[in-house]
Amino acid sequence: MTRRLFxxxxxxxxxxxxxxxxxxxxRLAAAAGRYFRTDKQDHRVVIGKDTRRSGYMIxxxxxxxxxxTGMSVFLLGPVxxxxxxxxxxxxxxxVGVMISASHNPAKDNGIKLFGPDGFKxxxxxxxxxxRLFETDIALAAPDxxxxAMRLEDARGRYVEYAKTTFPNRRRLDGLRVVLDCANGAAYxxxxxxxxxxxxxxxSIGVSPNGFNINAECGSxxxxxxxxxxxETRADVGICLDGDADRVVIIDETGRVADGDQIMGLIASRWAEQGRLKGNALVATxxxxxxxxxxxxxxxIGLVRTDVGDRYVVERMRADGFNLGGEQSGHLILSxxxxxxxxxxxxxxxxxxxxETKQKASALVHVFEPIPQKLVNIRYAPGTDPLESEAVQEAIAAGERKLGGTGRLLIRKSGTEPMIRVMGEAENLGRLDSVLTNIVETVRQEC
Incomplete structure (x- = not known):
C-alpha cells in the first residue's frame, strides 16, 4: 500500500x-490528469511555482x-x-497546480492542486x-x-486583477511602504x-537565488x-511568505500584527459597511x-474550523461566508x-x-490578545508521539490545571513532521507551567 501523499x-x-x-x-500528475479528463477535446492545466531550485525538477x-494523459500545459513560472x-x-x-512549500525552508517543496473553479x-x-495513483494509469494515444507552452504574461494578468480589488479611484500616493517578498513567488x-x-x-526579499526563500525574511x-x-520611517510594512498566500502587517513603530488582528479589522469594517456575509468571520x-x-x-460571530486554510474555505463556501483566515496570516476574501x-x-x-486617514498603529491592533504560546517539536516521520499514554496523561493534567481559564491545542502539523503544542490562558505563569510539562513529555517520546 502506497504511503499517504496528501x-x-x-x-x-x-x-x-x-x-x-x-x-x-x-505519476501524481498522470493520476490527476486522468481524474480531470472529460469527453471534451481540449484539456488544460496551468502550472506555477515559487522560486525554489527544486521547482524546475518538479x-x-x-x-x-x-x-x-492528454492534458495541455500552460507554464506560468514564478507566481x-x-x-x-x-x-x-x-x-x-x-486543473491548476502550484509548486511550493509555502513558508517552509528552501530544501522542501510541495504540490497544491486546484479544481476548474479555482478552489483547492x-x-x-x-x-x-x-486511488488512481496506485493503479495502472491509462495513458493517451500517441496522437x-x-x-506544453509558456504563458509569458501570467504575472501581468494577476497584477491587473489584484489592482481591481483596491477601491476604485483610490490611490496610495504619499504612503511609504516596506514590502518583504521573502525571496519568493511575489518578488x-x-x-x-x-x-x-x-x-x-x-522592497526587500526580492532577490531569489533558489535557496534563500523564507530565509530570515518574509512573514x-x-x-x-x-x-x-x-530606519526608513515608513508608514507601514507588509511581509509575505514564500508563495504569497500569507501576510503580516507592521505598523509605523515596527510593531508586528498577525492574521488575527488583520481579520478583526477587516471583519469590523465590513460589518459596518454591510459587506460581511453571514455577519461572521471563519477562523481556525x-x-x-x-x-x-x-x-x-x-x-459579529466567529466560526472555528480545523487548522488549514482549505478547511476555512470549505466552511465559507458551505455556509455562504465571505471572510476567513488563519492567525498565521492566511486571509481568504472570497x-x-x-x-x-x-x-x-x-x-x-x-x-x-x-479611507480613514489613520496611521497603521491606530488600525491594526484592534484587540488585546490573551497570552498564547506555541512550541514546535520535530519528530521522526512514521511515529506518533501523541498516541503515547504519558503524553495523553500530561495533556489531561494540563487541562485540569487550566480549568476554565484557558485552553490547549496539541496536534500534528499537516505540512511538516512537527508536534505543535499551543496553550492560551490569562494566567501566564500557570500557562508556562502546563506547557513545560507537556513539551518535556512529548520530547521524551520523540
Missing amino acids: GTDGVRGQANSWPMTADVAL ENALTAGFTS PTPAIGYLTHSLRAD LNDDAEGEIM NIGR RTAPTVLWELGAEVI NHPEVAAQRVR VMSNLGLERFLEGRG DYATTGDGLIGALQFLSAMV
Whole structure:
C-alpha cells in the first residue's frame, strides 16, 4: 500500500526525498490528469511555482505526467499561489497546480492542486486521485499527447486583477511602504502592484537565488522588515511568505500584527459597511480568544474550523461566508480570491489607511490578545508521539490545571513532521507551567 501523499495543504516534503521526487510528481500528475479528463477535446492545466531550485525538477516531471494523459500545459513560472486559483478559472483550465512549500525552508517543496473553479481540491477528490495513483494509469494515444507552452504574461494578468480589488479611484500616493517578498513567488508582482497604485515601495526579499526563500525574511521573520520600517520611517510594512498566500502587517513603530488582528479589522469594517456575509468571520481553532471576544463585542460571530486554510474555505463556501483566515496570516476574501491571498489582504488594510486617514498603529491592533504560546517539536516521520499514554496523561493534567481559564491545542502539523503544542490562558505563569510539562513529555517520546 502506497504511503499517504496528501496532507492538509497538498503534497509536501523534502525535495528529492519521498514524496517530493520527480517520479512521484510524474505519476501524481498522470493520476490527476486522468481524474480531470472529460469527453471534451481540449484539456488544460496551468502550472506555477515559487522560486525554489527544486521547482524546475518538479515542474518538468508534472509536465510529463499531464501531457502523457492528454492534458495541455500552460507554464506560468514564478507566481503567487492565489494567481493559480485565479488563472485556472480565467483560462477555463481543468486543473491548476502550484509548486511550493509555502513558508517552509528552501530544501522542501510541495504540490497544491486546484479544481476548474479555482478552489483547492477537497478530501474526496484527493482520495480519488490517490486511488488512481496506485493503479495502472491509462495513458493517451500517441496522437492525443498534450502540448506544453509558456504563458509569458501570467504575472501581468494577476497584477491587473489584484489592482481591481483596491477601491476604485483610490490611490496610495504619499504612503511609504516596506514590502518583504521573502525571496519568493511575489518578488515581482507585489512591488509592481503597490508601485502602480502610487506607493513609494521599499522592497526587500526580492532577490531569489533558489535557496534563500523564507530565509530570515518574509512573514516568518518580520523583524527584518520591522527594522527597515523604523530606519526608513515608513508608514507601514507588509511581509509575505514564500508563495504569497500569507501576510503580516507592521505598523509605523515596527510593531508586528498577525492574521488575527488583520481579520478583526477587516471583519469590523465590513460589518459596518454591510459587506460581511453571514455577519461572521471563519477562523481556525488557533485564533486567539481575544479575537473572539473583540468580535462578540461588535455583534459579529466567529466560526472555528480545523487548522488549514482549505478547511476555512470549505466552511465559507458551505455556509455562504465571505471572510476567513488563519492567525498565521492566511486571509481568504472570497469576494476576490479562491484561496489565501497575502497581497489582496494587504490591499484591504492599505485601503483602510487611505479611507480613514489613520496611521497603521491606530488600525491594526484592534484587540488585546490573551497570552498564547506555541512550541514546535520535530519528530521522526512514521511515529506518533501523541498516541503515547504519558503524553495523553500530561495533556489531561494540563487541562485540569487550566480549568476554565484557558485552553490547549496539541496536534500534528499537516505540512511538516512537527508536534505543535499551543496553550492560551490569562494566567501566564500557570500557562508556562502546563506547557513545560507537556513539551518535556512529548520530547521524551520523540
